[in-house]
Amino acid sequence: MKNILLAVVGLTPQVITETLFALHQEDRRVDAIHVITTREGKEGINASLLSLWDGYYYRYLKEYGIDPGVIAFGPDHVHTVTDDNGIELDDIAGEEENEWLLKKCLEMAFRFTKEPDTAVFFSIAGGRKTMSACLMIAVQFYGRPQDRVYHCLVSPEFESNRDFYYPPRDSATIELRDKEGQPYFKETRYAKINLVPLPFVSIRNQLSDAMLREPKDPACLLLSLIREEIPLLLIDLPQRKVVYKKxxxxxxxxxxxxxxxxAMRKRDCSKDSAT
Incomplete structure (x- = not known):
């Protein structure tokens, strides 16, 4: 079984290493990482995580003795949200941008849940709230029993700190900010990262095979679930009446x-044509 971490990320790329750290602490293997983000988010990931010289992703692997070859993660695994013309979005700020975001989440969720020998760890800890909501919608459409949804909770004082990407093996002192914005220093050994599993209800099993051949938009998926019962015609001879659709x-x-x-002739003709 191949385990894939699929995360939404905004301008805080440390969400990826924090979630990866939390998964490893629970002995959950991760074989590949894929990220949904914006253009600015992609630039932040490439600069702070995937730099071969000092990227925090490679620092984490080296510090915890993890072979980089066992996890597939690189610039080509960072998927940016684009508009209808293929232009990368700088932010998810309006209704139209959210539609493009939802489309990307559905595409990625469909892609990674298509193969039966995969398990997807969906991380909704990063990005705007709408990014988390869109990925959760995608999970509800395509999620399977082996898939999981996680939120990563970090100690408030360390959350989104520019110098904190994961708890290092050897505690280090970093600069933090209090509620008034005043600087103070604290050791990283006090940082806590909790991985919170979130339940979800999936409608995947209710979708027809045609709906699972390629990604569909939410309206199309929901309409496919509406199955009207064929109305019956009742001819009540004793009461001398006909009943149809109430x-x-x-x-x-x-x-x-x-x-x-x-009516009986029509019924018999239908039976004859069926045979």
């Missing part, structure tokens, strides 16, 4: 008999 019509005996005759 509507009743009284008839004279002669007309009712003629109506019943044609």
């Amino acid at each position: 509507r009743e019509a009284d008839m004279t005996p002669s007309r009712l008999a003629l109506y019943a005759f044609f």
